[in-house]
Amino acid sequence: MTYLQSLNDVQRQAVTHTNGPVMVIAGPGSGKTRVLTFRIAYLIEQGIPPQHILALTFTNKAAREMKERIAHVVGSKGDRVWAGTFHSIFARILRVEATKIDFPPAFTIYDRDDSKSLVTDIIKEMRLDTKQYNPSGVLARISSAKSNLITPELYAKNDDLVLYDRMNKRPQIYEIYERYYKRCKQAGAMDFDDLLLQMYRLLQENREDVRYKYQRIFQYVLVDEFQDTNYLQYAIIKLLTLYNGSPHNICIVGDDAQSIYSFRGATIENILKFEHDFPELVTYKLEQNYRSTEHIVQAANMVIQNNSKQIPKEIWTELGSGHKIKMIKAVSDVEEGRLVASTIIEYKNRLHLENKDIAILYRTNAQSRIFEEHLRKQNLSYRIFGGLSFYQRKEVKDILGYLRLTINERDDEAFKRIINTPKRGIGKTTTDQIAEMAVAQGVSMWAILTSGAYPAKGKLQSFVMMIESFRQKALDGNAYDVALKVAQESGIYEELRQDPSLEGISRLENANALLDGIKEFVENDNADEGTTDRSLAGYLANIALLTDSDEKTDEEPNYISLMTTHTAKGLEWKAVFVVGLEENLFPSYMSMGSPDQLDEERRLFYVSITRAKMFLALSYATSRYQFGQFRYNDPSRFLEEIDEQHFETTVERRGKFNMPEPKLLADRPSRKKDYEPRVSPADFKPSPSEQIAEGMEVLHLQFGRGKIIAIDGARENRVATIHFEDTDDQERRIMLRFAKLQIVE
DNA sequence: GGGGGCTATGGGGGG
DNA sequence: CATAGCCCCC
Numbered sequence: 001m002t003y004l005q006s007l008n009d010v011q012r013q014a015v016t017h018t019n020g021p022v023m024v025i026a027g028p029g030s031g032k033t034r035v036l037t038f039r040i041a042y043l044i045e046q047g048i049p050p051q052h053i054l055a056l057t058f059t060n061k062a063a064r065e066m067k068e069r070i071a072h073v074v075g076s077k078g079d080r081v082w083a084g085t086f087h088s089i090f091a092r093i094l095r096v097e098a099t100k101i102d103f104p105p106a107f108t109i110y111d112r113d114d115s116k117s118l119v120t121d122i123i124k125e126m127r128l129d130t131k132q133y134n135p136s137g138v139l140a141r142i143s144s145a146k147s148n149l150i151t152p153e154l155y156a157k158n159d160d161l162v163l164y165d166r167m168n169k170r171p172q173i174y175e176i177y178e179r180y181y182k183r184c185k186q187a188g189a190m191d192f193d194d195l196l197l198q199m200y201r202l203l204q205e206n207r208e209d210v211r212y213k214y215q216r217i218f219q220y221v222l223v224d225e226f227q228d229t230n231y232l233q234y235a236i237i238k239l240l241t242l243y244n245g246s247p248h249n250i251c252i253v254g255d256d257a258q259s260i261y262s263f264r265g266a267t268i269e270n271i272l273k274f275e276h277d278f279p280e281l282v283t284y285k286l287e288q289n290y291r292s293t294e295h296i297v298q299a300a301n302m303v304i305q306n307n308s309k310q311i312p313k314e315i316w317t318e319l320g321s322g323h324k325i326k327m328i329k330a331v332s333d334v335e336e337g338r339l340v341a342s343t344i345i346e347y348k349n350r351l352h353l354e355n356k357d358i359a360i361l362y363r364t365n366a367q368s369r370i371f372e373e374h375l376r377k378q379n380l381s382y383r384i385f386g387g388l389s390f391y392q393r394k395e396v397k398d399i400l401g402y403l404r405l406t407i408n409e410r411d412d413e414a415f416k417r418i419i420n421t422p423k424r425g426i427g428k429t430t431t432d433q434i435a436e437m438a439v440a441q442g443v444s445m446w447a448i449l450t451s452g453a454y455p456a457k458g459k460l461q462s463f464v465m466m467i468e469s470f471r472q473k474a475l476d477g478n479a480y481d482v483a484l485k486v487a488q489e490s491g492i493y494e495e496l497r498q499d500p501s502l503e504g505i506s507r508l509e510n511a512n513a514l515l516d517g518i519k520e521f522v523e524n525d526n527a528d529e530g531t532t533d534r535s536l537a538g539y540l541a542n543i544a545l546l547t548d549s550d551e552k553t554d555e556e557p558n559y560i561s562l563m564t565t566h567t568a569k570g571l572e573w574k575a576v577f578v579v580g581l582e583e584n585l586f587p588s589y590m591s592m593g594s595p596d597q598l599d600e601e602r603r604l605f606y607v608s609i610t611r612a613k614m615f616l617a618l619s620y621a622t623s624r625y626q627f628g629q630f631r632y633n634d635p636s637r638f639l640e641e642i643d644e645q646h647f648e649t650t651v652e653r654r655g656k657f658n659m660p661e662p663k664l665l666a667d668r669p670s671r672k673k674d675y676e677p678r679v680s681p682a683d684f685k686p687s688p689s690e691q692i693a694e695g696m697e698v699l700h701l702q703f704g705r706g707k708i709i710a711i712d713g714a715r716e717n718r719v720a721t722i723h724f725e726d727t728d729d730q731e732r733r734i735m736l737r738f739a740k741l742q743i744v745e
Numbered sequence: 746g747g748g749g750g751c752t753a754t755g756g757g758g759g760g
Numbered sequence: 761c762a763t764a765g766c767c768c769c770c
Contacts, residue, residue: 058760087760112759120764130764134755192760263758364757366761386759420747427747545760566758590757604758627756628761 003038003073007031014251014284015039018046018220021278022251023271027315028258028300028610029291029572036224036253037066040081041073043220050080054218054240057085058225058261060546062570066224082218086233087192088545090199094190095541097210101202106407106537108189109544113392114413115139115180115191122179125439126172133170141165142177146193147230147265149200152178186442188410196232203239215240219249226254226274230265238277248278256311257304260566260604262596268309289315289610291572293322296609296616299642304606306641307599324648327639328577328619336621337370340577341378343617344560347575351615355381357574359561361608363586367579368562375560385563391543395496395507396514400540402486403479406470407537410444419445422491425459466490479536480519487511517543565608576612578605581620582633605638692720697744705744 004012011031014024015038026032036055044050057063063084070078082089091109098105110118119142120135145155155161156174165173184191190198203211218240223229229237241250252274259268275281289297297317304310328343330336340360347353360371365387375382390396398421404414416435420426434454438445441453449456449464456464466489473482487493496508521539561573565586580586587601609616618639623632692698696708706722720741 060760085760131754136755195760261759264760366756369761423748425747429746547760564758588757 003041007034007038008288010284010286011035011038014286015042017282017284018043019247019249021248021274021281023226023274023281023283024251024253024286025283025311025313026253026255026286027289027313028255028607029289029317030286030315031288031290032224032253032255032286033062033065033069033570035286036222037069038073039222039251040066040070040083041078044070044074044077044081048220050074050077051082052217052219053081053083053222054089054220055081055083055222056089056224056237057083058228059570060085060088062224063088085545087195088542090195090236091541091545093214094195094198094202095537097202100210101198101205102185103190103198104188104408104410106188108187108404108408108411108414109195109541110184110187110189110191110413111392111544112192113397114189117413117416118183119176119180121435122176122183126176126179128172128176133173133176138170138173138176141173142180143191143193144265145177146197147232149197149232149235151197152181183412186410187412187444188408189413193232196230196236200232200236200239203236211239215243215246219247221250223250223252224254225258226252227256227259227268227271228254228261228266229270231267231270232265234270234273242277248280250278256309257307257313257603258569258607260569260600260607262600271311285313287313287315289317290319291613292317292610293319293614295322295324295646296612299325299616299646300606300610302643302646303602303609303638303641307602308595309599323615325642325646326615326617326648328617329635330619330621331623333367333370333580333621333624336579336619336624337374340371340579340617340619341374341380343577344375344380344575345378347615351575353575353615354558355560356558358577359563359568359571359573359575359611360577360579361563361565361568361611362579363565363588363604364580365564371562371579380560381558382560382562385561386547386567389547390510390513391546393507393510395492395511398492399483399486399490399511399514400543402467402470402490403483403536403540405446405467406474406482406486407540409446409467412438412445415445418490419463422495424463424491426463430460474536478522479534479539480515480522482536483515483518487515565604568611569607572611572613574613575615575617576609577617577619578608579619580624581618581636581639582622582624583636584631584633585624585626586636586638602638605636691743692741698722698741699744 004015007015008031011034014022014035018039024032024035026035040053040055043053055063055066057066067078067081067083070081070083084092094101094103094107095105098107116135116139119139120130123130123133123135123138145151145161150158150161152174155177162171162174165171184194203214221237221241223237237250241248252271254271256268256271259266262268292300294317297315301315326343328336328339330339344358347358348355362368362371368384368387372382372384391400398418401414401417401421404411405418408414412435416431419431434445434448437448437453441448443451446467448454449460454460469489470482470486473485477485492511493508496504496511499505499507518539521542522534524534561571565578578586584592586605587598591597591601609618620633620635620639622635623630625631692708692711694708694711697705698708699705708720708722711720
């Protein structure tokens with residue numbers, strides 16, 4: 001057990017305290033993954049059979065890393081540990097137990113697009129307005145209800161929820177939820193939340209035999225990133241660990257300061273409830289940071305102190321004071337891209353860093369483009385994580401749609417996707433009629449075609465026969481055989497081959513890559529991802545839960561990483577650039593309204609800066625193109641929370657913080673959420689910028705009515721000084737090239 | 746009834 | 761800047 005010697009005292013205690021409830025509060029870089037994996041290895045060495053250990057994580061990457069490191073210590077028997085994401089472990093169990101909760105074993109997993117399209121259909125069927133009942137918003141309500149274990153029946157009976165919806169002029173959400181729930185069930189489909197909700201139902205509802213079975217299997221339960229669990233996830237964990245006679249062998253690991261997923265229902269309440277539910281709990285705090293040098297750690301400590309609620313702890317490091325934080329200021333998003341790219345080149349030369357040592361972290365995916373352009377210009381190789389996943393590309397989803405309908409004939413979302421893809425002359429009118437009949441009769445669209453309810457003649461007949469031939473193939477062939485037949489006979493291959501454009505070629509490559517992936521899956525008997533199910537259904541379940549960051553790449557692994565701050569959690573690099581540090585972007589304008597949400601943005605910033613081992617650079621742009629408009633934002637409040645002793649350069653300061661190009665900014669920082677248009681966009685007709693002159697009265701979408709006091713600069717660079725009476729009587733300087741202004745007659 | 750092109754609209758983070 | 765809805769033509 002030599003590995004135990006590599007741990008510090010607290011880490012070792014957390015590893016070897018195996019019986020009873022344990023909570024490990026693990027600061028950034030404090031060796032959390034080591035503790036988790038060594039704990040599992042230690043359990044196995046103590047004689048606990050690996051198949052009785054359950055380790056739940058939030059990402060596939062974390063699960064994979066854990067499994068690899070367990071295998072490193074205990075060898076191949078580590079493979080039998082139940083280690084995976086909540087969603088993948090539950091999907092695996094649900095597939096085995098599906099019939100007990102009235103789902104087909106080959107149930108479909110609806111992704112976000114499927115869910116959204118179904119919700120949109122339902123809203124339209126109910127003859128409601130899709131603007132008032134914005135599908136994403138409705139889906140968010142449904143998702144949040146599910147995460148809080150509120151079924152459609154409970155939703156309708158819940159006064160708070162119903163009142164809230166009524167106040168928001170969406171009183172029928174409860175009914176949409178009801179219909180949505182029924183339709184998923186009818187389609188033999190589960191959305192991401194259902195993987196949790198149905199798992200709960202499986203264990204809870206009159207299924208004592210099933211519950212006992214899994215309580216017996218999972219004798220030791222570990223939960224990573226516990227601060228990110230929602231009410232429902234904790235409810236499931238309790239069903240597995242909190243019962244009469246339970247040894248309470250549960251270990252939760254997390255850090256309240258790194259809780260960044262409340263938007264998907266995560267609640268810090270779970271930590272408080274955990275202490276209450278398991279009173280004999282023993283807590284260990286990992287406070288020594290082995291990742292970053294002092295300026296970074298202290299800056300992080302300072303930032304997080306501004307949050308009101310937190311478990312007291314002080315992160316410290318022995319790695320020396322290290323380098324100070326670099327501040328990069330740009331006048332525009334484009335300049336920010338250029339400066340970051342040139343700083344990277346300088347770092348590489350001066351500090352001998354490689355691409356793989358460097359990351360650029362941004363708040364929103366939309367920011368990636370500019371950095372991408374500049375890195376390419378400088379011949380720096382990079383990889384963008386997140387964004388459109390491989391499995392979300394059209395050509396890939398089309399093939400997957402056929403495979404889905406092949407194994408689950410009730411999968412209406414797949415049906416709608418492929419009925420006329422590629423074009424085979426079955427149009428909207430026909431599809432709508434089939435869909436309408438299916439809803440009216442409470443059966444699947446496929447059933448409408450095959451029961452004779454809708455005469456399947458000609459093109460429809462051929463479609464039915466084609467799908468049936470795929471089903472036949474699925475019976476006597478493997479997943480790859482079916483996929484190949486689909487690609488060839490559906491017409492997808494043909495269509496892609498006929499597209500000679502670069503984009504078309506790349507789409508054909510994607511289709512081929514998908515087939516290769518399926519082949520690999522079929523041939524790989526080692527069950528590396530904890531899946532022993534090599535069937536088509538097994539394949540589809542597996543990839544439904546993969547994200548972009550899980551994909552393998554052929555490229556040599558020496559690239560600069562670009563990803564969102566959320567995706568970066570759990571990762572580390574020698575040099576980290578956190579970019580776009582502006583009010584309304586980071587913190588996001590969506591979070592400006594509530595202190596709780598601002599605290600979460602701050603935790604996100606805390607997570608971001610603690611990814612850096614040696615070099616941290618923070619950047620912002622005073623103006624950026626956003627939502628089709630040039631906008632001016634103040635530097636992020638988070639920057640002011642770091643003491644200037646931690647910054648590399650002392651710059652001329654304006655108040656606490658220096659603001660470049662002060663002339664382009666309003667007199668005082670305007671930290672207001674006045675992003676509601678002051679002028680109705682429907683009535684707004686921007687005038688050509690050449691026509692705008694001194695003395696005119698103009699309208700601006702955000703700032704409202706104003707008078708042009710002066711114009712200076714020439715041609716493209718004309719800047720108008722405008723006095724807006726609607727917004728705090730402020731004067732703003734706006735570049736006419738970008739501003740959209742309407743002249744008032 | 747089906748297909749293609751255009752306009753309008755909305756836009757956060759993820760399994 | 762991407763997708764949905766709409767209009768017009770076949």
